[in-house]
Amino acid sequence: MSHLLIAPILLPALTAVLLVFLARSSLKVTRVVSLVSALLLLYVSLVFVVQSGAGIIEVYALGNWAPPFGIVLVADRLSSLMLLVNAVLVVASIIFTFNVKAERNDNLQPLIHFLTMGVNGAFLTGDLFNLFVFFEIMLIASYALTIFGGGKERAKAGLHYVVLNLVGSSLFIIGLGVVYGMLGTMNMADLAAKVTQVPAESAPIIAAAALVLLLVFGLKSAILPLYFWLPRAYSNAIAPVAALFAIMTKVGIYSIVRVHGMIFNQQPIVGLLEPWLWPIALLTIAAGSVGVLGAKRVRMQIAYAIIISVGTMVAAIAINTADAMQALFYYLIHSTWITAALFLLTEVIALQRGSMADSIVRGPQIRQHTLLAVYFFIGAIALVGMPPLSGFFGKVLLLKATPTGAAQVWLWTIILVGSLATIVAFGRTGSTLFWRVTDLKDSKAKVAISSWISISGLMLLTIGLVIFAEPVLAYLAVLGTQLIDPTHYFNAVLSTEVITR
């Protein structure tokens, strides 16, 4: 049991507190502290990925309480991977904030670290109630970040976002309460063991609790009837925050995979979710495609592209095989990083377009139009899922993992039509932004170096995802088998020995 496992939670927490106290010191100091902490987090996450890649499932019993009684943190392949995906995003966002004007006000840097703490905690915890607590930490930081910068639109979007999530949190407690009342434990590994022993007459209550929890996670991950808050909240947030939020929907997806895949997909309620997940996935993709085509602003368009990606991932959960899980998480890494990169890129484009900002209308020529157009082109190709970039491989893996029959017909059609809609929409956006232009007004400032580093880094990583596809897929293949057969995880948690004196 190594104490390193709590670092991804403690490090951002302590950094955030430190940064609150440093609020009045020079910008250089706060930036260095913030960035160093994020880089350390990246390093720690890499250590976990390497460690879990070697087949070790690290378990940390908080307060030295033996599972299933205390709270445990678990770093298996899935958790380590999600930590890494998040750490990369945090580093990129923090570098990008160096060019945000209002950075000093309202404690932007501490809030980013608080959000990171919540997200990392949600990925690491092996306790269902603790998952709720970390959700709340993540959410309260995200509430403040959503309205960061102020203004009418943000206040309106923020209010909807907060009220919806508060209702979601209350439902989460109801789900948790029922699960505890029926099974008498909150430890995920122990819950999985207890579910199988439930008598047949109690099975419907457990099924109800599982569906309430699906509703909660569905709200976080923005699946069909619950996504209406997302486009407005994401497109009105400032760019580095929108980029960071790319991980938030994935926290919902992660929770569905973790909680429903591991605990509830067993006798006596096996196969409970499939009839729900299939239509949800297909309709979410369809709704996202309509939104992408109808969006009037680039950010709104990217927000709807997130909804398409969520639908795609939910479809992978519905398939529920090792291959589908491999595809799901390859697509998840790609989708998180590329949407973040595009949010950041849109911000620098909007800055150079002046009052037109990111509206998809004829406007003045962008100052650094060639370079930005190349970036936009690469980003759009990756997002849409055309070869040779990562989005293509993610989708191909998923299409290959689809079982034959009706599912295949529906999923292939919807995913491919959705991709076509995205191509059309982003093609139109690109040509409007870069070709349908009036005279060049070079009064706008050039793109700052920090912004370039941040965007290029994320883009290079998605390209790296293709170049190093083999080791990544090998890692994900084992991840997939571990998720389908989580015995290894259960054994690691339940056999944890506490330190005795």
Add this chain to the structure above:
Amino acid sequence: MELILAIVIAVLTGTGIYLMLRARTFPVVLGLTLFTYAVNLFLFAMGRLHYNAPPVINMSDTHTDPLPQALVLTAIVIGFAMTAFVVVLALRARADLGNDHVDGIDIAEPEPAETQAQEEANS
């Protein structure tokens, strides 16, 4: 006792949801608060109801499950913080948007000229 508790939870939930569906931020905040109360009571009841039973073993003949009490304490603290936040946010939205409608559009004001004048007065 079980029946009373169940009725209380049901009434609180019902009123809470009704108020949350209102169009003004103040009733929505009240509704959220009531709903949180209902949920906390529900979580508490999940440890089953016992009379005169401390949550400590060997204090008396019977003991009650301490975990739901710990969980509900956490939930109360979180719920309280969130309510405080949503009150502040509602006030800020009221200041920024010029009215307390959840969508920021006040349907009750018929005259557009009047609205504009009011917005100017607010800003």
